[in-house]
Amino acid sequence: MGRPPCCDKVGVKKGPWTPEEDIILVSYIQEHGPGNWRSVPVSTGLMRCSKSCRLRWTNYLRPGIKRGNFTPHEEGVIVHLQSLLGNRWAAIASYLPRRTDNDIKNYWNTHLKKKLRKQQAMGAIFAPPPPGSSATAASSNFDHHDMISKVDDHGYGAHAACSNTELIARHHRPSPFAADATTDVCSSSSYASSVDNISKLLDGFMKSSTLPPLQNYSDCDDVKPVVNPLMSFDRMSGTGSSADASFTASVHQQPASMGGGGCYDDETKQQQQQQAPLCSIEQWLFDEAAELELSDECYSVPMLF
DNA sequence: AATTCAGACAACCGCTCCTTC
DNA sequence: TGAAGGAGCGGTTGTCTGAAT
Numbered sequence: 001m002g003r004p005p006c007c008d009k010v011g012v013k014k015g016p017w018t019p020e021e022d023i024i025l026v027s028y029i030q031e032h033g034p035g036n037w038r039s040v041p042v043s044t045g046l047m048r049c050s051k052s053c054r055l056r057w058t059n060y061l062r063p064g065i066k067r068g069n070f071t072p073h074e075e076g077v078i079v080h081l082q083s084l085l086g087n088r089w090a091a092i093a094s095y096l097p098r099r100t101d102n103d104i105k106n107y108w109n110t111h112l113k114k115k116l117r118k119q120q121a122m123g124a125i126f127a128p129p130p131p132g133s134s135a136t137a138a139s140s141n142f143d144h145h146d147m148i149s150k151v152d153d154h155g156y157g158a159h160a161a162c163s164n165t166e167l168i169a170r171h172h173r174p175s176p177f178a179a180d181a182t183t184d185v186c187s188s189s190s191y192a193s194s195v196d197n198i199s200k201l202l203d204g205f206m207k208s209s210t211l212p213p214l215q216n217y218s219d220c221d222d223v224k225p226v227v228n229p230l231m232s233f234d235r236m237s238g239t240g241s242s243a244d245a246s247f248t249a250s251v252h253q254q255p256a257s258m259g260g261g262g263c264y265d266d267e268t269k270q271q272q273q274q275q276a277p278l279c280s281i282e283q284w285l286f287d288e289a290a291e292l293e294l295s296d297e298c299y300s301v302p303m304l305f
Numbered sequence: 306a307a308t309t310c311a312g313a314c315a316a317c318c319g320c321t322c323c324t325t326c
Numbered sequence: 327t328g329a330a331g332g333a334g335c336g337g338t339t340g341t342c343t344g345a346a347t
Contacts, residue, residue: 015341017316050332051334056315111313
């Protein structure tokens with residue numbers, strides 16, 4: 001069909017975002033709310049593609065995002081959901097509202113896929129499954145905890161005595177958004193990964209907002225049943241795209257632009273009606289939450305909002 | 306100390322889906 | 327009902343950083 005590009009290729013800036021650009025974008029969204037991305041570059045004068053603006057906001061600037069340091073529970077959720085849903089990162093991300101699909105996708109590609117490969121390799125060596133059995137991650141009986149505890153880049157199960165924190169730490173550079181990220185950030189020359197810059201940006205942003213403390217994000221909501229979008233999509237279905245939608249409203253409503261929840265909304269509802277497996281996902285998540293007593297996984301990430 | 310290599314992640318590209326007219 | 331436009335998603339690439347040599 002040869003659709004025209006979403007924006008003029010000429011004069012469109014690419015590459016890492018600068019603090020100035022972030023400020024402009026955040027200011028605009030504060031005023032108008034997320035959505036109507038096509039108008040963002042026009043209205044703000046940003047020399048960025050509308051998609052780039054949306055991506056920047058969705059993945060890095062919007063409040064409530066948790067970055068880096070995936071917990072064992074989160075890993076388990078990702079692995080399990082990936083085995084059930086495939087590479088539907090937006091759908092998977094909807095189960096981890098503070099994570100972005102891009103973040104999950106990257107984490108999967110750089111960490112979990114390798115772990116699974118190793119696990120499968122180990123399984124092939126030490127415990128070859130009988131023909132026809134489902135010993136892979138695709139099995140609905142996949143024991144993610146087992147995988148998490150047995151497989152890492154080095155130990156092949158040797159770290160069974162290691163804490164999960166240690167395990168995860170081995171796989172991650174300190175996140176700029178992690179609680180102890182300040183020193184790391186100082187050593188980074190990349191603005192895009194600088195929590196300092198972004199938090200400074202958003203600090204003023206927050207102060208100017210009438211937003212009360214954001215319970216949804218300040219609590220360990222990703223480990224409570226309410227995290228399940230199947231249970232809470234109604235409140236997440238706001239589009240936040242209307243021009244008069246305040247930022248406050250957009251945050252509380254979890255607009256569609258935030259992690260693709262809106263898009264998944266309908267789909268999820270359909271699945272809810274049509275597909276039994278998701279029920280088992282819910283069940284599993286709840287079981288998982290109970291099993292881990294998730295309180296110790298309450299994130300110590302300094303919330304920007 | 307310099308160079309090379311691999312890992313991690315931010316960002317872009319193209320496709321698909323959804324909405325509007 | 328079909329076409330057009332916008333938004334979202336997933337795959338992929340480019341760049342940066344730290345480790346290894």
